[in-house]
Amino acid sequence: MILLDPTWTAVLYLVSAVCFILALKGLSSPKTARRGTLIGSAGAFLAVVTVFLSSKLDNIPWILAAIAVGSAIAAPVARRVQMTQMPQLVAMFNGVGGGAAALVALLELPHAGDAWVRLAIAFTLFIGAVSFAGSMLTFAKLQELMTTRPVVFPGLAVLTVLVATAALAAGAVLVVAGPAWAAIALAVIGLASGILLVLPVGGADVPIVISLLNAFTGLAVAASGLVLGNVLLVVAGTLVGASGTILTRAMAAAMGRSVQGILFGAFRGGSTAGSTVASDRPVRSSSAADIAVLLGYAQKVVLVPGYGLAVAQGQHTIAELQAALEERGIEVSYAIHPVAGRMPGHMNVLLAEADVPYESLVEMDRANPGFRTTDVALVVGANDVVNPAAKTTPGSPIHGMPILEVGDAKQVVFLKRSMRPGFAGIENELLFDPKTTLLFGDAKASLTELLAAVKAL
Amino acid sequence: MDGVALLTITVLAVFVGFEVVSKVTSTLHTPLMSGANAIHGIILIGAIIVAGQAEDTATLVVALIAVVLATANLVGGFVVTDRMLEMFRGRRKAPADAPGVGEAGER
Incomplete structure (x- = not known):
């Protein structure tokens, strides 16, 4: 139903955006961090109410049910998770967010008016898929469902170049002509790219990749805002994209590593791909x-x-x-x-x-x-x-x-x-x-x- | 809204994003990452709009999946961030402050 005119909608979205900025600001200091989270969640709630009151929406019972399902899955998991498993849970939530952005972009394709919108769709679709697949793989690594070591195999570099080329080609077709098959192809290539991005990263570098993928999801959300013409998505997504980039660099700096070194280091052999072999030099052990x-x-x-x-x-x-x-x-x-x-x-x-x-x-x-x-x-x-x-x-x-x-x-x-x-x-x-x-x-x-x-x- | 206005907003948001996290201590890197993670769950808005405009069943189903995923991101993200920060708090003051923090044996 439409109870709010566009001006009020814009004002309420602005309030939500300010809440998000205050949330990030608050998280910068232990004293204000918890209040910041509260403000952020209030902003998110306000935004959801606003979208229901300002757009002509069908299927509302279904949507509410889906929201209930999502909350019922996520909230108990977030409440009960062991603190040691925190990193993989953050990776998981980040991945599903990226996946949601990609799906939104995919569904908006039939409504895309011009090539600019299709460009934003291509970007959201690809980055969202990268973030989804990358985060899931990160989850698997941190949960030790697979090796935490960097995975490199002969031809990885060549494969990466091929996949990147395919992504550009599919993206170009999508932007110019907009066929559905190109969108599906781009999404699949995005999934492959996400896997190729995270595979060579190992050990202590994995959490930094979560932060990077977090920034990616932010950018995908911002681009989806351009697709839908929704300013709040643009602002919130850009905010996360920018702060996530800075945070990734800060984390890498705290470890004395560069982000490029983490992502591409394994190709050059300069990564954390150390040995797992136990040394047999004498040590002094005691009771x-x-x-x-x-x-x-x-x-x-x-x-x-x-x-x-x-x-x-x-x-x-x-x-x-x-x-x-x-x-x-x-x-x-x-x-x-x-x-x-x-x-x-x-x-x-x-x-x-x-x-x-x-x-x-x-x-x-x-x-x-x-x-x-x-x-x-x-x-x-x-x-x-x-x-x-x-x-x-x-x-x-x-x-x-x-x-x-x-x-x-x-x-x-x-x-x-x-x-x-x-x-x-x-x-x-x-x-x-x-x-x-x-x-x-x-x-x-x-x-x-x-x-x-x-x-x- | 025209393209230039959107571009202006985007560029300003980039600078705000850089600015708000530039001075954070490493102690809070994890909660901050988690908090930023929760914020991009606002893609829920986009998922709701797409689901509300769905005209055929297939579109609706995919859109509802997006709603579920986005809700998980948004709700889970904020809950997990709050849980981390809850632990930071309790101990900064005397234990007298503790009741009300983690109700019903939350730890």
Whole structure:
């Protein structure tokens, strides 16, 4: 039904757009972040109400039912997901958004008036399909339904060029003449491109690709706004496209990587395609009881959590260990690398979930000078973020990434599952250092043993 | 709306997008990515318009799939972002602030 005239519709869409800008603005600071999300969801709600009141729509019961189905699927999943699985869920939501944009563009083709509109349709269709397929593959990688390593095969580069050419050809036909088969072809090529884009990316770079695909979906949504002549879609999509691009670069910078290097690095062999082979050089390993003594009689202990802690679900145990050590009058803090976990800022979320006080979390820049006065640095399930190769080995894939300088501490203890290298697949010299002790085992099991041993002191 | 006006809006939105996230700390990269992800779920508007104009069953079915996908993006995106941020909050103040944060044993 049409209750709102075009002027009011435009005003309400403007309000929604401002809500989205405020949401992103709010998310830039921990104090205002939650309010920002609330404002953003209010803006989205307002926009949905506006579209129902301002357009002549048929099939409204069906549409409402579809919205109910979508909410009923997504909300419980989003509520229940493990915090460690957050990255793949974000990838999944991003993918379905891209898919929705592609479908919208496909259905608008018969209504396209001129070549400009068909250009926007071609763009939305292709980018939406890339984002959908790419995100689904990212999901599969993060969920470990397939290898997390970069997948490269002979002829990948040639295939990529062929697919890109086919995309251009199908896109050109679609823009000039607009046949439905060209649209379908472009969508299929888009799906193939998404897969080819993500296949060669591996390891720690996968989350950065989520951010990039997020920006892609934003652009697809913006283009769909041009197709439908809807200003809100244009503004919201462009906003996400632009902020997503900046965010992708910021994430890559935090890891000392370039976005081009991440996407095309595997072609040149300069990616994180390191080895998975366990080293057999001698290391000093020890028992939980010995390490408990080391910790229990220290004055200052710094805990360095990594993704291994999160996969083992050891956040709560490390929080208990912290409490047990503090009871003995030991100064305990956490040194958090910006990319600890699987996404920048991920570790903060994981530790917050385990009720670790916010004040105990020390960011890298503040933590590094403190290691010189630290008695024991306890590294739990982290490897690459403390690997001195980032500073000392120019050829290394992680060279240039800022690291936590745990080597400055008087003693270093690693809790590790095995001698296998980390995500980036590079050997860590620090493991072979005389002041380093290792305790092998699942992070949670090791922490539980340590906790019991500390309490028994 | 004519092309130039749309172009103007697009270009300004690009700059706003660059500007609002330029100073964010790495701590918040994950929630910010998730929040931006939720915002592009607004493609739901487009899906609703297309579904509302569908004249044959096939078009309607495809459009309704788009509505389901877009809703999942929008609703799921905001819920998951809020859940992450909920955890950031609780501990910034004393535990006295905690009741009301995660009701009914949410953690």
